[in-house]
Every structure is written in C-alpha cells, then in structure tokens.
Amino acid sequence: MISQILFIAITLAAIALFSFNLKKVIRNIKIGKAADRTDQPQKRLMTMIRVAFGQSKMVVRPIPAALHFVVYIGFVIINIEVLEIMIDGIFGTHRVFGGLGSLYNFLIGSFEILALGVWVGCAIFLIRRNILKLKRLNSPELKGWPKSDANYILITEILLMTAFLIMNAADAKLQALGAHHYITAGSFPVSQFLQNLLPASEGSLIAIERGCWWFHILGILAFLNYLPYSKHFHILFAFPNTYFSNLEPKGEFSNMQSVTNEVKAMLDPSFTPPEAEAGRFGAKDVNDLSWINLMNAYTCTECGRCTSVCPANITGKLLSPRKIMMDTRDRMEEVGKNIDKTGSGFDDGKSLIDNYITREEIWACTSCNACVQACPINIDPLAIITDLRRYAVMEESQAPSSINAMLGNIENNGAPWKYSPADRLNWAKEN
C-alpha cells in the first residue's frame, strides 16, 4: 500500500513538473512572431506521417538510419510496457496484462528483443561519438553541454534497458520458484541468459526484481523531465515540426507583406497602406523570428547533417547551419529566463545577431538549401539566416561593401553590374 501511494505521488509530481516545463517551452516559442501554417492540412498530415513516423529522410545514411530506427521503434513500443507498469504501480497488481496469455508472451518477447536492439544501437552510437569521433558529431559547436547531453541520454537508455532485462530475468526465476504474487506470464528470449547470474534465494530475487522495476520507471519519469533541457526533445517535437514544415518550393523566399505595402505606396501615391503595427524589418533577436523558426530550434537534434552538406562549412568557413539552430535555442532560453525573472519588457542589451551569430557566418551562406534538404525533420536554418541578413541590410544598412555596390547597381541600372540599361540587347547585335 505504501509503495502504491509513493508510486502515485512520484508519478503525479513528475507529470506536473513536465507540464510546467513544457508550458515554459511553449511560452518561449510564442516569443516569436505569428505565422500561418494551417493550410493544406491533408498534405501536412502526410508529410508528418512520412517524415516523422516513417523517418523517410533518415534513409540517406543507411547505417545510422537502421540504428536510429531500432531505437525509435523500441521507444514507441515500450510505451505499451510502461502502461502496464503504471497500472501495476497504481493498483499493486503484477503483470496485469499477463491474462492476455500467448499475446502477452509475444509482446514481452518482442520487447526483450527490442530492448537488446536499443542496447546495441546506443552502444554503437556511443562508439561513433566518442571512439570513432565522427566529424559530424565532433564539431566545435558540440563542445561542452551538447556533447555530454548526447552521452547522458545514450547511457541512460542503456541503463534503462539493462534494468528491464534484469527485472525480467529475476521475475522469470521467481515465477519458476512459484513465489507468491509472481504469476506465470511472459516469455523471455533475451533475459533467460541472465538468469544464471542472479542469486537463487527468493528474498534477494524479489529485491532485485523490485529494485529494477523502480529504477526502470523512475528512470523513465526522469527521462521525461530531462527532455525539455535536451536535444532529445526531438522525440516529441519532430511531429508538430514536420506537420508545420514549409510546403512551398525551397527556392521560394517569403515576400514580406510590410514591405509590399510600403513599396506599393511608393509606386502609387494614391495607395494607402493598411495600418500596421511598427515592427522591425528582418530579425535582430529571437522575438523578431517567427514561432516556426523557434519551434525548429527546439526540435533540432544537433545531428549535424545540415552542416556536413553545407558548402560554406565544407570549405572551412565559419558558418554552420547546426550552430545557427543551437544559437537560436540558447538565446531563446536566455530570453525565457529573463522573462521569468523580470517580466517581458526586460532588455538585457544582447541580441541573437552579434552576441550569438556573427556577421561573418550569415554572409557566408549561398542560400543553396542543402541544409534544408538534409535535415531529417524538416528544419529550415536558411530562413533564420535570411531574416538576420534582412535586419543587417534594411535596418542597419550594414552589408559588406561589395554587396552595397551590387544593390546600388540594381537600383540605378536595373542590373547587379554597372552596365547601362541601354546596352541590354547588345548580345543580339555584336556577333
């Protein structure tokens, strides 16, 4: 009875803490400007099913795709097992789904195989990161927290899977002993090999079984609460992020409506633009970006597929689209903390551009869309880069001087080079 009360209290507390943190994340995303991505719901749903559920963009790299797929399926399926743990925990039952008979045996059997798969997958991931030191997973922007974050999660998953398997092994032994409360249920294709490692006495087996059970569920609850601080948030955000992803051709940049009104008024004096609230052109800080950009930042898994295909990064320039996403998230978190402390009007004198992302980075981008194409969960780093450029050019007039010359030429001659418009048809004449 005590353990049931304890279980219920811990679970409720964990869920409450998670909701509290999730609300904060959503609040932070709402720092961003409005954007409408509710058109074509059917196409959006299909995109989400294909890209997030079906992992269609992962297959480009078959090895991590296969490993990731095992871990992902493991995560999805093991939720059924968590449901049983919850019921058992609340009502003091044991293996409450055991009554399902052969179906239950099949389920537990497949969980065990998946658990082994997850175990192996995570181990290989750890090796790739820390021993093989894959370039994509060891870039400068991953020093410190992002590196330990990735390792913590992999180690935790390995520990959780180990606990699950040891728990089953102890349980099976208890079942064989006919111990009270341990009904005969489940099949144990993997953990049977662990049985010999365990003690024979009923008392110690019960202690091990209960210990692993608690470790397993507490681990899962802790994992849940770790997500909002981690790149592993993508296991939740991948779904809305792909649902709201850009459905237009990648080459198409948005036409800024605020500019349209001003340009119309310039070209046609009789046009009166609708009253609009004074905003900034482009983005200086996270609150100038749209909520889509900010949700992208929370979704980023820091996998670096974007950076590994970025022509600027490949040729040794400072720009890394992954860093753009990480910087945006870091800045958003900082602004969020400021709001918690001092309310929304507070200005800490910092901004996304300059304090996080340098001019050198944004001007190195060729707008080639390789990063957007490569991202397995449809994140768009280019949209942020473009908005930062817009701020630099339209609000500050601070473009590289050769860019200013090009802009001047377009303005005066209708071409980015200094040629006379009268010469435009010369190609047809001078042969």
Add this chain to the structure above:
Amino acid sequence: MSEKLNIEVPTMAEMIARGEEPEILFWVGCAGSYDERAQKITRDICKILHHVGIKYAVLGTEESCTGDPAKRAGNEFLFQMQAMTNIEVLNGYNIKKIVTGCPHCFNTIKNEYPGLGGSYDVIHHTQLIQDLISEGKLKAEGGESFKGKKITYHDPCYLGRGNGVYEAPRKALEVLDAQLVEMKRCKSNGLCCGAGGAQMFKEPEKGNKDINIERIEEALETNPGIIAAGCPFCMTMLSDGVKMKEQNENVQVLDIAEITVRANGL
C-alpha cells in the same frame, strides 16, 4: 555552328507594333544580357527557339533585374521595387508564358512574383529543350557527335533543390548518346557552385578553399570531357575553377543549350 546570330531577335515592343503576340517570352536575365560568356548561351537559346519555329520575343531594354540578388542579400525593398516594376511591364504586354536561361530568374518569377501580382507559366530552358526532344523537334542529329564522350552535369541549386528540376537537363544529355557520369554529390545532394545567395557579387568569407574549387575537384574526379551547366552563375564559377586547375585544355564547360545547339548543328 558559328557563334554568329544570323537571326533577328524580336522585341516585345516590335511585335506589339506589328499587331502580333508571341507564344512565349524569353526572359534573358542580367547575366545573359551582359556577361560575355553567358551572352553566347543567350544566343544559342534564340537559335533553338528560331529553329523549332516557336514565336518568341524578348523585352530588350524594357527588361530589368528580377531582384533575386537583392532579395537573397536581404534587401526586400529593392527586390519588391524591381518585382513590381517588372510585373507591370509583363502584365502590360499580357505575357502568359516565360522561358528563361537563368535558374535564379526562373525561381523568382515562378515562385515569388505571383504573390506580388504576376502569375505566369515559367519554364527553364532545359525544360523547354526536354519538351522539344519529346515532341521530336530536336533530334541531336546533323551536328557535332557527342557519342561516347564523358559528360557530368552540375545541378544548379535554384533549379534542382530549389524547384525539383533534375530530369529535364539530364534528358537533354541522354539523347546525345554520350556517357553520362554523375558526381558524388548530385541531384538533391548536389553541391553549390558558390555563387548563389548574392555570393557572386562579393569576396568569399575566409576558409580553406573557395567553394567552386571544391566543386571542380569533385567534377574532375569523374574524368569528364565536358562539364554541363544550366545556369550562367554556375558557368562562371565552374569555368573559373577549370582554369584555376589548368584543365581548360581537356575539359569544356558548356551550357545544356550550347550542347543542344552543337548536337543539332544549329
């Protein structure tokens, strides 16, 4: 086969004055108008249009920059000024269909002009060539033979990833009976030439090497006789790269339009 253009290029203004309407407007673009290398491609596109008897016209001095480099550089004001002025001209002539030799013009007019009041049926010249081949109007006969030659095609970002056009240019090369070799990074995984996003008009940021060199090294790995391009900016970057690698004796950089003109003996 000569580079000379022995045909009159009709402008919109002339056509309208004669009371005629073209089937298609040829949007030449700034590079196609002023860049010496790109001018050759422009003339070849005219030769193709003339050869197959499509009634076309150019805007001539009435054409102005689409605003693409301004938009990618972040100057939305200048972009929209350019766009709205161009749209006024295009709508004034009641233009319905546009072909262009530049993926940047193609992308901008096709995707970004509709929201500003200019909706047209826009195609890239490689798509036109693909259609003409399918219709049997271009045959890759009577001209230079490309049989057995090694050709590798570089995907322009704004044609490929930007708009999903991967097959049309390859189709134009397949009919040549040449040996088409793909680079390691091609199609949706293609590597930029380094000119897009207004990079064409500035010095690159410091790094280990320039992007066009990286790309050329990859192209040369396929041991090509010809590197095929479909964009005047890619043309500049790739030609510069080939020169830098001192390979211009062995490797030619040619636009799909130029290859088509040669193969058809136009």
